[in-house]
Amino acid sequence: MRTEEISAEYRRFIEEYLHIWLKKFENEPQKILYDAMSYSLFAGGKRIRPILTLEFCRMCCGDYTKAAPFAAAIEMIQTYSLIHDDLPAMDNDDYRRGKLTNHKVYGEGIAILAGDALLSDAFACVASANLPAKDIALAVGVLAENIGSLGMVGGQVLDILSEERELSEQEVLDIQSRKTGALINASCALGVIAAGGSEEQLRAACGFAGLLGLAFQIRDDMLDVIGTQDEMGKGVGTDAEKNTFVRLYGLAKCEELVDKYTAAAISQLDVFTDNEYIISLAKSLTGRKN
Amino acid sequence: MRTEEISAEYRRFIEEYLHIWLKKFENEPQKILYDAMSYSLFAGGKRIRPILTLEFCRMCCGDYTKAAPFAAAIEMIQTYSLIHDDLPAMDNDDYRRGKLTNHKVYGEGIAILAGDALLSDAFACVASANLPAKDIALAVGVLAENIGSLGMVGGQVLDILSEERELSEQEVLDIQSRKTGALINASCALGVIAAGGSEEQLRAACGFAGLLGLAFQIRDDMLDVIGTQDEMGKGVGTDAEKNTFVRLYGLAKCEELVDKYTAAAISQLDVFTDNEYIISLAKSLTGRKN
Numbered sequence: 001m002r003t004e005e006i007s008a009e010y011r012r013f014i015e016e017y018l019h020i021w022l023k024k025f026e027n028e029p030q031k032i033l034y035d036a037m038s039y040s041l042f043a044g045g046k047r048i049r050p051i052l053t054l055e056f057c058r059m060c061c062g063d064y065t066k067a068a069p070f071a072a073a074i075e076m077i078q079t080y081s082l083i084h085d086d087l088p089a090m091d092n093d094d095y096r097r098g099k100l101t102n103h104k105v106y107g108e109g110i111a112i113l114a115g116d117a118l119l120s121d122a123f124a125c126v127a128s129a130n131l132p133a134k135d136i137a138l139a140v141g142v143l144a145e146n147i148g149s150l151g152m153v154g155g156q157v158l159d160i161l162s163e164e165r166e167l168s169e170q171e172v173l174d175i176q177s178r179k180t181g182a183l184i185n186a187s188c189a190l191g192v193i194a195a196g197g198s199e200e201q202l203r204a205a206c207g208f209a210g211l212l213g214l215a216f217q218i219r220d221d222m223l224d225v226i227g228t229q230d231e232m233g234k235g236v237g238t239d240a241e242k243n244t245f246v247r248l249y250g251l252a253k254c255e256e257l258v259d260k261y262t263a264a265a266i267s268q269l270d271v272f273t274d275n276e277y278i279i280s281l282a283k284s285l286t287g288r289k290n
Numbered sequence: 291m292r293t294e295e296i297s298a299e300y301r302r303f304i305e306e307y308l309h310i311w312l313k314k315f316e317n318e319p320q321k322i323l324y325d326a327m328s329y330s331l332f333a334g335g336k337r338i339r340p341i342l343t344l345e346f347c348r349m350c351c352g353d354y355t356k357a358a359p360f361a362a363a364i365e366m367i368q369t370y371s372l373i374h375d376d377l378p379a380m381d382n383d384d385y386r387r388g389k390l391t392n393h394k395v396y397g398e399g400i401a402i403l404a405g406d407a408l409l410s411d412a413f414a415c416v417a418s419a420n421l422p423a424k425d426i427a428l429a430v431g432v433l434a435e436n437i438g439s440l441g442m443v444g445g446q447v448l449d450i451l452s453e454e455r456e457l458s459e460q461e462v463l464d465i466q467s468r469k470t471g472a473l474i475n476a477s478c479a480l481g482v483i484a485a486g487g488s489e490e491q492l493r494a495a496c497g498f499a500g501l502l503g504l505a506f507q508i509r510d511d512m513l514d515v516i517g518t519q520d521e522m523g524k525g526v527g528t529d530a531e532k533n534t535f536v537r538l539y540g541l542a543k544c545e546e547l548v549d550k551y552t553a554a555a556i557s558q559l560d561v562f563t564d565n566e567y568i569i570s571l572a573k574s575l576t577g578r579k580n
Contacts, residue, residue: 025440029448029464030439033443084406087402089397089401090399110450112374112377112402117439120439121439122434124435124438126430127431133424133427137417140413140414141414141418148410149324150315152410153406154320157322157400158319
């Protein structure tokens with residue numbers, strides 16, 4: 001099967017799981033909350049992170065369908081972070097992926113609460129997995145550490161603080177590894193954990209995730225400069241004043257670094273025998289045009 | 291020992307745990323995030339919910355010091371919910387317990403992120419407990435269900451929606467049992483879970499929590515009407531237009547209901563032999579003047 005077909009199959013699987021999960025709540029009186037959650041959950045995301053969870057589970061010889069609650073939780077957390085990032089008090093974005101942002105449709109109060117609910121419910125989802133308790137407890141710890149004050153939220157704060165000054169290379173790497181890398185890290189790790197994988201597999205998955213996250217973010221910064229609004233579905237050039245990799249290195253050097261980090265990420269995958277799809281996925285993600 | 295002395299001892303224990311927990315991060319560059327989290331964590335809360343966690347653990351013959359990460363998580367979640375509730379897009383409060391609210395000190399962006407970090411880190415805290423994995427996994431599920439879209443956040447949404455119309459008694463009960471009751475429920479349940487308590491003890495704890503939560507909220511609504519600003523440390527009379535229990539029943543009937551629900555809550559505690567302190571605590575909470 002071609003890479004894109006496998007991705008589409010995983011995507012269909014995740015979206016069906018999310019639909020069934022949301023359907024459980026259809027008779028609740030707080031319908032607008034679920035509408036707001038659903039709006040952003042189905043606003044056209046590429047499901048890259050939950051695909052990583054399912055694929056790492058499969059590569060560790062696990063039953064990837066059992067990793068569905070972990071994968072769904074990852075997507076819920078990605079979605080919550082986008083809703084809160086777009087708020088007027090944060091990036092103040094009106095559009096994302098060509099659609100109005102959550103608070104533009106539902107108002108700020110509901111958007112904040114939809115994010116809070118997705119974040120909370122993500123942990124309920126993890127806890128509901130039909131997996132050994134030790135794997136669930138480990139997954140909760142890994143996920144929470146990666147998205148909390150030391151991880152994704154911490155990176156977001158550092159990014160806000162950094163707008164006032166120019167950063168060193170080390171600082172940019174630190175911010176991005178938290179802001180983008182940490183959730184990618186959790187996505188890969190939770191796949192290994194769902195499969196009951198070995199320490200060696202967990203280390204390899206995290207090594208891969210860290211390097212992939214960097215290559216992915218550098219590509220993102222490049223696209224912000226060279227992409228067109230139509231291709232990206234959001235405003236471009238908005239990061240011009242921010243401490244991006246393009247500002248730090250320039251476009252040519254960024255292209256080199258994407259290749260270097262992608263190759264380094266792929267080199268971590270030797271421990272997995274059946275790694276054709278993930279290698280191809282990594283290449284397509286870091287070589288993407290939008 | 292007198293009730294207030296035991297409460298003070300528990301409070302000291304929880305606050306020390308939270309201080310040590312925060313100290314781990316003192317060399318992180320996102321210092322302002324920890325400052326904002328710390329500001330609201332130590333803004334004078336009475337620690338009622340984590341005290342319930344520790345005491346239910348003790349009543350189930352558990353070592354309450356082992357329940358500390360669960361109790362701390364409960365307080366972190368209570369704090370996150372207050373920070374987000376006070377935001378301009380929500381209740382738009384400038385003061386809480388006589389101090390400026392988080393966003394008035396740190397700005398809206400950091401306040402949103404401090405709430406997000408407290409919510410995420412709470413689950414890291416639960417996962418870090420030195421307890422059997424099955425108890426951690428169960429605690430995560432119970433906590434997440436109680437604070438997410440079906441619980442606390444759902445109640446908050448229903449409360450916002452209800453501002454436009456008058457509610458039935460059943461609707462007010464439903465909103466309050468989610469908005470206030472759900473976290474009290476989780477607080478008591480997590481104590482039983484930390485002790486490895488029985489199904490019967492868990493049921494009793496949840497029964498107690500539901501009734502205590504109601505009595506507590508009715509008292510809260512009454513104090514909003516009869517309290518003075520000085521006693522409450524926040525604006526009073528601000529709920530006059532909301533669907534409170536006072537609006538539904540009037541003050542005299544509310545006093546009766548507080549007594550009724552408090553007695554019913556206490557009657558759930560027979561399954562615990564050493565229940566003197568919790569009974570006395572319940573009475574003081576529902577009979578409080580501020």
